Amino acid sequence: SQQGEEDPQALSIQEGENATMNCSYKTSINNLQWYRQNSGRGLVHLILIRSNEREKHSGRLRVTLDTSKKSSSLLITASRAADTASYFCATDERVGVGQFYFGTGTSLTVIP
Amino acid sequence: EPEVTQTPSHQVTQMGQEVILRCVPISNHLYFYWYRQILGQKVEFLVSFYNNEISEKSEIFDDQFSVERPDGSNFTLKIRSTKLEDSAMYFCASSLYGTANTEAFFGQGTRLTVV
Numbered sequence: 001s002q003q004g005e006e007d008p009q010a011l012s013i014q015e016g017e018n019a020t021m022n023c024s025y026k027t028s029i030n031n032l033q034w035y036r037q038n039s040g041r042g043l044v045h046l047i048l049i050r051s052n053e054r055e056k057h058s059g060r061l062r063v064t065l066d067t068s069k070k071s072s073s074l075l076i077t078a079s080r081a082a083d084t085a086s087y088f089c090a091t092d093e094r095v096g097v098g099q100f101y102f103g104t105g106t107s108l109t110v111i112p
Numbered sequence: 113e114p115e116v117t118q119t120p121s122h123q124v125t126q127m128g129q130e131v132i133l134r135c136v137p138i139s140n141h142l143y144f145y146w147y148r149q150i151l152g153q154k155v156e157f158l159v160s161f162y163n164n165e166i167s168e169k170s171e172i173f174d175d176q177f178s179v180e181r182p183d184g185s186n187f188t189l190k191i192r193s194t195k196l197e198d199s200a201m202y203f204c205a206s207s208l209y210g211t212a213n214t215e216a217f218f219g220q221g222t223r224l225t226v227v
Binding site for chain 2: 030031043
């Protein structure tokens with residue numbers, strides 16, 4: 001199975017601190033994407049990192065990808081209460097037409 | 113900013129009834145998907161659709177399910193004879209290219225409750 005697994009399952013931090021979430025997957029990928037989901041709401045695309053990239057930034061987000069370890073991390077710097085949400089990684093397969101495999105998610109709580 | 117829109121946001125249906133969930137993907141996108149998320153569980157792939165046909169489907173997507181792009185804008189998921197276990201949030205997504213090359217953008221979801 002290609003499914004990713006996020007670690008930790010839950011994370012609680014103070015506003016202003018940095019939050020790091022990790023994702024591991026099992027087989028070769030073309031890209032890895034991170035999504036955010038507020039409770040009971042839709043999935044918001046955050047960032048895509050391709051298999052030939054090692055690091056990518058978008059605002060307060062920093063994503064790394066280590067294909068040798070089949071893992072990725074999402075760092076949110078200077079967290080805000082509005083960052084409270086579940087964060088998922090999603091991978092595709094190097095072969096195949098089109099599905100994303102989602103991990104179990106990390107539930108982030110940022111305490112004001 | 114373009115977005116994927118889904119209707120209705122919440123649907124309650126009786127067991128055994130048919131439901132149609134509707135989606136309007138981003139207008140220039142070519143690939144369309146349905147996923148579902150049972151409460152507290154993973155987001156699961158149901159089906160992908162390209163060039164007016166199913167390109168990939170999961171084992172969840174059995175004969176009870178069907179998809180259609182009836183016109184140039186809508187993409188629908190039909191569930192025939194709903195079961196209690198079909199209760200979930202259903203997400204539609206679209207992407208410009210296949211999963212290898214581009215982001216997928218998701219709608220806000222339709223919460224389906226089967227009673």
